[in-house]
Amino acid sequence: MTVLDVAPDRIGSPSAGPDSGYAVEVEHVSKQFFAQPARQVQALLDVSFKVRKGEVIALTGRSGCGKTTLLRIIMGLEQASSGTVKVGGKVVTGCGLDRGIVFQHAELLPWRTALGNVMFGLESRGVAKAERVEIARDALRLVGLDHAMDRHPHELSGGMKQRVGLARALAIDPQVLLMDEPFSALDAQTREVMQQELLDIQARTGKTIIIVSHDLDESVLLADRIIAMLPNPGRMQSILETGMDRALSLDELRGSSQLVERRQELWKLIHTKESGEAHR
Numbered sequence: 001m002t003v004l005d006v007a008p009d010r011i012g013s014p015s016a017g018p019d020s021g022y023a024v025e026v027e028h029v030s031k032q033f034f035a036q037p038a039r040q041v042q043a044l045l046d047v048s049f050k051v052r053k054g055e056v057i058a059l060t061g062r063s064g065c066g067k068t069t070l071l072r073i074i075m076g077l078e079q080a081s082s083g084t085v086k087v088g089g090k091v092v093t094g095c096g097l098d099r100g101i102v103f104q105h106a107e108l109l110p111w112r113t114a115l116g117n118v119m120f121g122l123e124s125r126g127v128a129k130a131e132r133v134e135i136a137r138d139a140l141r142l143v144g145l146d147h148a149m150d151r152h153p154h155e156l157s158g159g160m161k162q163r164v165g166l167a168r169a170l171a172i173d174p175q176v177l178l179m180d181e182p183f184s185a186l187d188a189q190t191r192e193v194m195q196q197e198l199l200d201i202q203a204r205t206g207k208t209i210i211i212v213s214h215d216l217d218e219s220v221l222l223a224d225r226i227i228a229m230l231p232n233p234g235r236m237q238s239i240l241e242t243g244m245d246r247a248l249s250l251d252e253l254r255g256s257s258q259l260v261e262r263r264q265e266l267w268k269l270i271h272t273k274e275s276g277e278a279h280r
């Protein structure tokens with residue numbers, strides 16, 4: 001047992017809002033960027049969906065369909081031009097302790113150890129030092145880095161760095177874990193190991209997870225539901241239930257006909273033309 005299993009409010013939870021029963025509610029979110037005075041990019045147009053507590057959702061689509069922008073808006077790193085996002089029934093107005101984020105590259109502080117990096121996020125949140133150490137150790141154990149807590153980033157492999165990034169996000173015990181292409185920079189074998197570990201951690205902690213991925217297999221394997229998105233303007237095409245049997249390991253699912261069928265279905269959805277035809 002770790003602190004992450006047993007003490008959800010150890011670090012302090014965000015002020016409670018009315019509980020809608022959903023972990024995340026995205027309501028009519030649009031986003032325009034004004035890249036140059038005369039050039040407006042419609043990164044997102046009227047995106048709405050709800051995420052149940054403990055659900056794993058993938059945001060998938062071709063390059064430029066607004067996946068990262070949507071994740072950043074949910075995180076509170078970017079403001080929607082219109083529409084709202086609620087987390088635990090509370091409108092998002094900026095970053096908060098109820099959300100943790102993992103990026104494609106962990107961006108660790110090079111002068112700090114793995115433990116020091118995980119503790120860093122807790123420092124700015126005013127957690128007492130003894131408690132910081134304990135929570136950071138628990139988080140690093142959860143991601144399988146018991147043996148490497150005192151190593152600096154240059155002594156860690158790519159997969160280990162991503163594990164530290166995951167531990168850093170989990171240490172604040174967020175209600176929702178947001179992940180932006182977290183495994184795409186890893187070699188294929190490490191990626192497969194980490195995908196399984198993520199689902200194991202999810203099963204243990206019950207975290208709600210929203211993961212951005214352009215990898216269709218990864219989306220189908222990890223998610224309960226997939227938000228299929230289209231570009232120009234960035235928008236939702238549809239929501240696909242993956243229906244994967246969670247009693248099976250990812251290794252077992254990788255060889256299944258169900259995965260092949262769902263991947264093909266998803267490919268068609270994200271390559272839909274306005275007319276409804278699929279193109280290559």
Ligand SMILES: Nc1ncnc2c1ncn2[C@@H]1O[C@H](COP(=O)(O)OP(=O)(O)OP(=O)(O)O)[C@@H](O)[C@H]1O
Nearest residue numbers: 033035041043062063064065066067068069070214
């Ligand atoms: N800060 C910004 N300023 C101007 N345009 C932006 C900005 N951020 C994103 N965009 C534009 O918004 C659109 C959506 O970008 P976003 O990065 O969210 O897409 P994505 O689906 O995550 O793409 P990829 O899969 O290539 O990472 C793109 O056209 C992009 O060029």
